[in-house]
Amino acid sequence: MEDSHSSVGPGTLRRIADTWPRRATVRTDMDKVTDPGPYDPRLPDYPEHLLPFAAHPDYTAQSEDRRRHTNTLAWIAYNARVIAAEEHVANPTFTMLAHGRFPGVDRYEVKQVVQQSHVDEVWHTYMHMVAMQRTREARGITAEAEIVQPVTNRRLFALADQCAESWERDLLFLLWTTVGEVSINAFLDLLAGDRTIQPMHALVARLHARDEAAHGPVLAELMKEIFPRLDSRQQDFLIRWFPEAITAFGAEDYDLWPQVLGLAKVPKAADIVNDARSASDAGLMLTDFSTVRRLLRDLGIEGRVEFDFEALRPGSSRAAGDADTAEHAGVGA
Numbered sequence: 001m002e003d004s005h006s007s008v009g010p011g012t013l014r015r016i017a018d019t020w021p022r023r024a025t026v027r028t029d030m031d032k033v034t035d036p037g038p039y040d041p042r043l044p045d046y047p048e049h050l051l052p053f054a055a056h057p058d059y060t061a062q063s064e065d066r067r068r069h070t071n072t073l074a075w076i077a078y079n080a081r082v083i084a085a086e087e088h089v090a091n092p093t094f095t096m097l098a099h100g101r102f103p104g105v106d107r108y109e110v111k112q113v114v115q116q117s118h119v120d121e122v123w124h125t126y127m128h129m130v131a132m133q134r135t136r137e138a139r140g141i142t143a144e145a146e147i148v149q150p151v152t153n154r155r156l157f158a159l160a161d162q163c164a165e166s167w168e169r170d171l172l173f174l175l176w177t178t179v180g181e182v183s184i185n186a187f188l189d190l191l192a193g194d195r196t197i198q199p200m201h202a203l204v205a206r207l208h209a210r211d212e213a214a215h216g217p218v219l220a221e222l223m224k225e226i227f228p229r230l231d232s233r234q235q236d237f238l239i240r241w242f243p244e245a246i247t248a249f250g251a252e253d254y255d256l257w258p259q260v261l262g263l264a265k266v267p268k269a270a271d272i273v274n275d276a277r278s279a280s281d282a283g284l285m286l287t288d289f290s291t292v293r294r295l296l297r298d299l300g301i302e303g304r305v306e307f308d309f310e311a312l313r314p315g316s317s318r319a320a321g322d323a324d325t326a327e328h329a330g331v332g333a
């Protein structure tokens with residue numbers, strides 16, 4: 001059986017565009033999201049094992065109420081990360097793509113998949129928003145906690161702020177969107193198959209992942225149209241920043257967790273997170289970037305992108321790049 005990526009080719013965008021009316025979850029599954037059935041308060045909102053400090057003795061010593069509250073806030077933060085990636089990174093990029101800001105996006109089926117993906121993304125934001133609100137109501141969370149922009153966005157904005165040229169900024173958004181769209185299912189799958197949590201939470205991740213299974217090939221195809229039409233300075237720029245985009249997408253968010261623990265009134269929040277951070281090899285919550293690697297190979301630039309995919313194999317102890325570089329380094333560095 002051919003895998004989903006090897007079928008990517010000239011006819012792929014046409015096929016994705018033609019099947020969208022039948023495939024898109026906004027059409028087929030809206031009822032499941034808006035009317036998800038009863039909420040069972042005994043079930044956790046988020047997989048407990050995904051908390052990087054889940055086994056820390058100062059955390060496990062907390063009352064059940066406090067740990068449950070932490071778990072609920074982690075679920076809210078997970079949704080906030082997804083929504084922020086769509087609202088502040090993917091959708092602005094889809095708008096730029098629709099407005100012809102990049103070369104190679106003029107054929108009708110290319111424009112079609114851009115608009116379809118954009119519609120999907122807005123629906124995803126709505127879907128996650130509904131799920132979060134349901135949790136807030138069920139758990140009696142009334143305060144709108146101010147949560148930091150997720151790490152993936154922070155690193156992009158820090159780099160974009162330092163761009164001297166607008167094309168550099170545009171390409172960074174395109175790059176972050178590409179890496180995000182081809183990798184997001186690894187992030188969604190963290191919840192999609194989990195049977196320990198609220199069924200609706202796994203369902204939202206599953207429905208989202210179904211749409212994203214098409215967006216990955218869409219972005220891969222778009223990059224194959226755009227990249228060869230860029231001048232060499234622009235191609236070099238993308239090659240230079242690919243590693244940062246990958247580590248930013250997969251990064252564990254160590255600015256977020258002290259906030260979450262603080263909101264749940266867990267004492268020694270900073271210490272708990274610092275300990276979890278030093279116990280982590282690469283500071284990543286995701287380590288499977290095989291789809292990015294395949295794209296680099298298809299673009300013919302795998303050997304020019306300085307990212308050690310092998311180092312991320314399970315059991316490897318080597319970190320992939322300096323996880324904090326992008327938040328502190330200049331674009332020209």
Ligand SMILES: [Fe+2]
Nearest residue numbers: 086120121124
């Ligand atoms: Fe999405």
Ligand SMILES: [Fe+2]
Nearest residue numbers: 121181212215
């Ligand atoms: Fe997407």
